[in-house]
Amino acid sequence: MQIEPFAIERFYERWEFRAELMLSSSDCEALTVADLLGLEPDAAERLHALHLGYTEVPGSQELRSAVAGRYERADPADILTVAAAEEGIFVAYHALLGPGDHVVVETPCYGSAIEVARSTGAAVSLWQRRYEDDWAHDLDALQRLLRPDTRLIYINSPHNPTGTHMPTATFERIIDLARERSIVVFSDEVYRGLEHDPADALPAACDAYEHAISLGTVSKAYGLPGLRIGWLASRDRALLDRIRELKLYTTICSSAPSELLVALALRHAEELVERSRQLVLQNLPLVHAFVERRGQLLEWVRPSAGPIGFPRVAGQFDVERWCEQTAERASVLLLPGAVYAQPRHLRLGFGRANLPQALERLDGYLDAQPD
Ligand SMILES: Cc1ncc(COP(=O)(O)O)c(C=O)c1O
Structure with a gap:
């Protein structure tokens, strides 16, 4: 198998644990084991009391039931758990x-x-969205x-x-x-529940279409x-079977403590997701005010879903180098x-509790820059 380096993860591998303040993460403030x-x-x-043996290949019954409960039309047999979305x-x-x-x-x-x-080895076409068209x-x-x-x-x-949503x-x-062409829809719903207005939430693809995978x-x-737990949900069990066969060569089954903790978390899904959504809603006006304040440098389509946004940077300088310098000199990670x-x-990411400190640090750093 030939594969290109994973640019996003390579960047974070290099910087995430070196910079003090994270201002670009796509995850929301993490819980502790004690919280769960x-x-x-x-x-x-x-x-x-948990026995640390191997677990069931598609995921424990308890976990798959908890995951299936997040969908309108999925049974536990329509779920295959994986080592987070990346393995999926x-x-x-x-x-x-x-x-x-x-x-x-x-x-x-x-x-x-x-x-x-x-x-x-498949041929890949990109369905390109553009900032100039408001994405x-x-x-x-x-x-x-x-x-x-x-x-x-x-x-x-x-x-x-x-x-955006x-x-x-x-x-x-x-x-x-x-559906007209029997094409599989692979719907990446990892930010599901973080629509800023819950009315914007889409149905899960696996509920809407029999050959979709959520x-x-x-x-x-x-x-x-x-x-590190994620899942694939699909009513097309033949598809899930083919994927499960491959999982036997990657992770075989999930981590037993993670399965227990995730099943527990999913039984309290509304409460946990709402906690993250409220943090995002609280932080978004702060980060939007920052983008407006820095209008000479940044402009964006104000996000409407999830904990991240993607401003365009004015000027002709090397943005990647500039982000690295900001991490090195201000210890703020973009x-x-x-x-x-x-x-x-x-x-920019705004799902973390220390967003106000990260913005303040970045503001101070930018103020100190020569024009
Ligand atoms: C759209 C999208 N899909 C998948 C993933 C992978 O998520 P996980 O950490 O659960 O493997 C990410 C992580 O950033 C993501 O943003």
Whole structure:
């Protein structure tokens, strides 16, 4: 398998644990084990008594039931748990795609959605959204990209990196286009529940279409990325079976303590997701005021969903180098848009509790710069 380096994760691998203040993360403030164990009276006892053997390949019954409960039309048998969303993309693409297949990927996007697809040998077309169009979804352009050998369409809402949501009519049209051609819709829903206005939430793709796969995780809206649990939900069990076969070569099964803790968290999903959403809503006006204050440098489409936004940077300087300097000199971490092949942009994240301190530090640093 040949695969390009993962630019986003490479950047974070280098900087995330060196910079003091994170101002670009796509996850929300993380919980502690104690926070989770406090959710149910017997949880600590169950964790202590947990047998650390292998677990069931598709995920424990308890976990799959808790995940299925997040959907309208999914049974536990429609769920395959994975080592967070990243493994879900990898095993799904490699199980379903190969040379001779064609994939359409909504972009800009989380890098593995493109590079893992390419690594399967499939031909990849990018369904490009543009800042100049306010990141609109061009359905005519999507339709022009579809071919007789198109096997899969990757979509993502709430969206990384723009922080926008897909309008319902657009989502429905994509499902129609896919259904007419029996194309799999791979719907990356890792920020589900973080729509700033809950009325903007889309149906889960696995509820809306029998050949869709919904990708979920506890890494973002639940504040539990360290548990490394995600899932694929689909009513097309033949698809899930093919993916499960591949999982036998990657992780086989999930970590037993993580399964227990995630099942526990999902039984309290409303409360945990609402905690993250409230933090995002509290922080967004602060970060928006910052972008307005720095109007000479930044302009953006104000995010409407999720904990991130993707401003465009004015001027001709190297934004990636500038982000590295900001990390080195101010210890504030921004994510350069170059990791999304968008070198005139950078990513801001506002799902963390210390956002006010990070903004204050960045403001001070910018004020001290020569014009
Ligand atoms: C759109 C998208 N998909 C998948 C992932 C991977 O998530 P996880 O940490 O659960 O593997 C991310 C992480 O940033 C993401 O933003």
